[in-house]
Amino acid sequence: MKKFWHRPLIAVLLAGMACGSAWAADYPSEQDYFQELPVVLSASRLSQPISETPNAMTVIDREMIVASGARNIADVFKLVPSMYVGYENGHTPIVSYRGITDAYARRMQVLVDGRSIYLPIFGQVDWAELPLDIGDIERIEVVRGPSAASHGSNSVQGVINILTRQASAVPKAQASVSKGDAGVSDVSARFGGVGEDWDYRVTLASRADSGFDPISSVFTIPLNDNSRTQLINTRINYRPTGSDSLDIQLGYSDSSRQLGDQNPTPSSNGIFSTLRDQKVSSDFEQFTWLHTFGGDSDLQLNYYHIGRNTKDERYSMPCVSCSPDLNLIASGSYPVFDDAVIHRHDLEMQHTLHTSPTNRVVWGMGARHDSATAPNNLRYSPTWREYRLFAHDEWRIAPVSLINIGAMAEKNALGQTRVSPRISYNHHLTPRDTLRASVSIAYRNPEMAEELGNQSVRLNNVAGKQWTWHNISAAGGLGPEKAISREIGYVGQLDEAGSTLDVRAFHDQISNIIWVDPVADPNSTVTPKSFKSDFNAFYSGLEGTLNYKLGVRSRLTVNYSHQVAGASPSRVSPVASVNASLISYANKYSQTVPLNSASMLLSHDFYGGLQLGAGFYHIDPVRSLDAGLMQPLTRYLDFRVAQSFGGWQSKKGRSGGGEIALVVKNALSDHYFDYSTQTRHKRRTSLTATLGL
Numbered sequence: 261m262k263k264f265w266h267r268p269l270i271a272v273l274l275a276g277m278a279c280g281s282a283w284a285a286d287y288p289s290e291q292d293y294f295q296e297l298p299v300v301l302s303a304s305r306l307s308q309p310i311s312e313t314p315n316a317m318t319v320i321d322r323e324m325i326v327a328s329g330a331r332n333i334a335d336v337f338k339l340v341p342s343m344y345v346g347y348e349n350g351h352t353p354i355v356s357y358r359g360i361t362d363a364y365a366r367r368m369q370v371l372v373d374g375r376s377i378y379l380p381i382f383g384q385v386d387w388a389e390l391p392l393d394i395g396d397i398e399r400i401e402v403v404r405g406p407s408a409a410s411h412g413s414n415s416v417q418g419v420i421n422i423l424t425r426q427a428s429a430v431p432k433a434q435a436s437v438s439k440g441d442a443g444v445s446d447v448s449a450r451f452g453g454v455g456e457d458w459d460y461r462v463t464l465a466s467r468a469d470s471g472f473d474p475i476s477s478v479f480t481i482p483l484n485d486n487s488r489t490q491l492i493n494t495r496i497n498y499r500p501t502g503s504d505s506l507d508i509q510l511g512y513s514d515s516s517r518q519l520g521d522q523n524p525t526p527s528s529n530g531i532f533s534t535l536r537d538q539k540v541s542s543d544f545e546q547f548t549w550l551h552t553f554g555g556d557s558d559l560q561l562n563y564y565h566i567g568r569n570t571k572d573e574r575y576s577m578p579c580v581s582c583s584p585d586l587n588l589i590a591s592g593s594y595p596v597f598d599d600a601v602i603h604r605h606d607l608e609m610q611h612t613l614h615t616s617p618t619n620r621v622v623w624g625m626g627a628r629h630d631s632a633t634a635p636n637n638l639r640y641s642p643t644w645r646e647y648r649l650f651a652h653d654e655w656r657i658a659p660v661s662l663i664n665i666g667a668m669a670e671k672n673a674l675g676q677t678r679v680s681p682r683i684s685y686n687h688h689l690t691p692r693d694t695l696r697a698s699v700s701i702a703y704r705n706p707e708m709a710e711e712l713g714n715q716s717v718r719l720n721n722v723a724g725k726q727w728t729w730h731n732i733s734a735a736g737g738l739g740p741e742k743a744i745s746r747e748i749g750y751v752g753q754l755d756e757a758g759s760t761l762d763v764r765a766f767h768d769q770i771s772n773i774i775w776v777d778p779v780a781d782p783n784s785t786v787t788p789k790s791f792k793s794d795f796n797a798f799y800s801g802l803e804g805t806l807n808y809k810l811g812v813r814s815r816l817t818v819n820y821s822h823q824v825a826g827a828s829p830s831r832v833s834p835v836a837s838v839n840a841s842l843i844s845y846a847n848k849y850s851q852t853v854p855l856n857s858a859s860m861l862l863s864h865d866f867y868g869g870l871q872l873g874a875g876f877y878h879i880d881p882v883r884s885l886d887a888g889l890m891q892p893l894t895r896y897l898d899f900r901v902a903q904s905f906g907g908w909q910s911k912k913g914r915s916g917g918g919e920i921a922l923v924v925k926n927a928l929s930d931h932y933f934d935y936s937t938q939t940r941h942k943r944r945t946s947l948t949a950t951l952g953l
Contacts, residue, residue: 297753297760302371302401302421304652304664305410305610305622311694311751312654314409314664314684316764318402318805322425324817325397327863327873329900329923331438331446331946332467333394333422334387338859338877340402341803342821346884346891346935350442350471350485351517353387354935357404357418358768358799359825359853362886363935367704367741367770369407369415372422373509375546375564378414380602380630380644381637383707386568389540391491391511393448393465395436398425404803405766406745408680408702409666412648416702416743416770424509427452427459427495433953440923440946443470443486457500463493471518472939482522483938484535489515503553509546515539519572534596536574543567557613565605572598576717596717600634623651630673632708637732639714644673646705662686664698672705678740692753696764703740710774710791711736719785730784734791735777741793743770754808763804771796772830775845778838794842797827797849813865818858825853845885854880869904884935891934896926896941918951 298321303313310317318340330336334353337343346354348363356365366383369376372392377385403411403419411419430452438446445468452461471485491513498506520535546564553559576594608626615621626648633641652666667681684698715732749764772793779790801823808816827849829842858878865871875898883890906917925944926932933940 300401302419303403304666306620306654312662312686314682314698315407316404316749318404320400322398324861327900328861328875329873329898336400339819339861341805341819342823347939348935349483349939351388351487359882360884361852362884366707367417369411369419373424374562381600381632381634381708389489389513389515389542391493391513391542391544393463393493395448396424396463396493398423405747406700406702406743409668409682409700410652412668413670413703413705416704427461427497428454430461431952436948436950438946438948441944442473444946458498460496466490473942484518484520484522486518489513503551505550507548512543514541534574534576539571541569555614560610562608568602570600594719598636602632605629618656620654625649637713637715638708639712642708642712646673647671660688678703694751696749698747700745702743705740706738706774710734711738726783728784729786730781730788731786733779733781733788738774738791739772741770741772741774743768757809759808761806765802768799773797793830795827795846796830797825799823799825815863817861820858822856823853826850848883848885851883852885854882856880871902873900887935889937894932896932897928898925899927921948
């Protein structure tokens with residue numbers, strides 16, 4: 261795509277603004293422009309209708325989550341334009357925006373109630389072990405585009421903010437049981453109470469399944485990917501005065517995940533393929549104090565801690581099918597310890613105030629302390645401290661015109677300071693039609709593994725030579741990746757029922773992309789990998805969402821994305837083989853995004869308590885650079901049929917009574933695969949019974 265592809269679109273935008281200004285003189289108040297559009301918090305940290313946010317937004321509410329039949333949180337993101345969802349194995353979902361380059365979505369910030377769950381060491385979200393049950397999610401706000409000005413580094417492609425249900429929104433008691441194919445066995449129970457000064461809710465849940473099943477007609481090594489996760493989650497809201505509230509959230513999860521290949525013939529990859537159980541425990545504690553002043557001003561203090569403990573201890577398998585030399589090196593099993601302990605402490609102050617009837621400001625500061633102990637993955641146990649200062653100003657220069665401008669200054673753990681600015685202009689052509697243009701800059705800081713990684717296992721001593729399996733040997737000295745994003749968009753309300761259309765065109769440029777860099781170690785049985793700033797890349801395209809109300813009882817959501825990408829090496833290596841590798845990856849980079857992807861969700865409530873949800877998903881061929889093979893064209897249909905009895909139905913979910921729900925995944929196809937050829941999705945059916953008071 262040409263460098264200045266967006267100029268004609270900007271010209272159209274400006275012309276529309278001029279016409280709209282003359283028309284809009286009859287509309288003296290900004291309230292005329294809110295209409296039925298969703299109000300969100302995640303884009304700028306200010307409460308805004310999506311027609312006035314600085315970035316394009318997707319809102320997935322409780323009704324959509326239920327209608328989709330999603331069993332886990334990761335599957336919900338199939339309803340976001342340009343979002344990729346795949347599986348490395350039965351218990352490791354991969355969620356990324358703008359296609360996929362590898363198994364780690366390092367350029368997307370993920371929050372739960374404002375708490376970052378984007379974890380050190382590798383920079384990823386472990387969706388399987390979150391101490392959060394999908395039934396406790398009230399809504400999900402997705403910022404589609406860089407948002408480092410509001411949420412800091414690693415927000416270079418987007419932000420996911422999962423908002424959980426308030427303590428007062430939970431019925432007195434509710435229990436749910438699910439059984440289905442592939443050993444699905446889920447149980448959850450939640451109860452709560454409401455008082456004059458305090459509310460509480462408690463959720464207990466257990467999830468288990470047997471992972472993916474092999475396809476007998478396809479040659480593949482069966483995965484050992486059974487999993488079980490148990491969790492508890494508590495939320496308490498205390499209101500000591502009319503202007504003060506304290507929100508307390510606590511959670512803990514314990515997971516057991518099987519890993520390795522059920523391969524009767526050991527191989528040189530035995531370090532990864534050894535059958536074993538990986539144990540993961542996670543906990544969090546979050547305390548948020550909010551004080552409301554007069555004049556629509558408030559002050560918020562937020563502290564949270566996240567802890568994660570991974571135990572992955574096993575013995576390797578002897579390499580009986582390798583070359584004679586290597587066979588001598590790995591003639592017996594040797595211990596491998598991939599244990600890791602991480603902690604994150606984060607403290608933030610945020611002040612929101614109205615400086616005038618046409619101006620709102622939010623500003624604040626925060627500090628983060630990350631520590632990690634992972635002897636087999638890091639050179640030492642680092643302690644990283646980061647500091648941030650942010651501000652955002654919403655200025656209504658006229659009832660029809662709004663400017664959002666903000667920035668965040670951050671000092672990262674490597675002593676580097678960067679400022680991420682963003683500016684947008686929103687113009688209401690009519691009370692139902694809005695145009696938006698925005699420009700932003702964002703940075704992604706190097707992860708611990710990229711700067712300090714040292715994944716090494718000592719092997720046997722052969723003829724006086726100490727051999728090792730040395731997979732990562734990071735040289736360090738990296739700088740942040742930098743993203744520059746430009747977008748123009750349209751948000752419109754189509755009818756009185758609240759149907760909406762959201763369309764945007766975008767062009768993102770990311771420079772100094774960090775990628776693997778082979779290094780020499782003559783004592784290693786594999787070629788170690790360091791990391792360097794290897795590529796400059798671009799992403800361009802068009803994406804949109806149609807939310808259409810087909811009457812009071814029906815709803816249709818359609819998402820579509822058309823995008824292209826490309827890359828070029830940002831450096832020249834003195835080693836010819838390294839240059840060849842860089843060029844090869846750059847040539848494949850365009851395949852890391854599907855040319856076209858789409859999703860459609862239809863929900864309908866029949867009379868008598870019968871509900872239907874049907875989701876159809878389409879993704880063009882796409883390649884993950886680390887997985888190797890292309891994921892072919894994929895289409896599949898999921899549906900959910902539920903019958904409720906007793907009680908009543910509210911927009912927030914089932915209140916009282918009970919429900920029986922049948923969910924069928926991949927209803928029209930026998931199988932398909934996504935990220936890995938071993939993760940074959942077969943047709944699966946589950947039945948869920950829910951009873952509430």
